[in-house]
Amino acid sequence: MAATINQAMEATQKAIQAENRVRQVHAEADQAIATARGAAESARERARGEADALLIRARAEAKANTIIRLSATPAVLQYRALERWNGRLPAMNQGPLPMLTFDMKSALDKDAEQKLLHT
Secondary structure (H helix, E strand, O other), X not given: OHHHHHHHHHHHHHHHHHHHHHHHHHHXXXXXXXXXXXXXXXXHHHHHHHHHHHHHHHHHHHHHXXXXXXXXXXXXXXXXXXXXXXXXXXXXXXXXXOOOOOOOOOOOOOOHHHHHHXX
């Protein structure tokens, strides 16, 4: 009878150990799932941050380009051309060489100055 009791106790202990292993496996699986979800969320947030930074840079460049475009008056362009001129005339001159002139009236908006001030 003692052997039967010992076998019953041993079977109960084995069942408890098996349940504990199942709980441990479930806990490890839950932990792995939580880790994977955390990594995925982190990757999503990193991608959102990079996208936001790219958009901010693009908007800043667009604003800078607008400011440059609106401030490119004929006088400024002619001044820039004169700044870069080395004082030498082209070797193949077909006649009198006029100074560079730019007709920017069609390129500038009527409200260009106001737009430039408000950008």
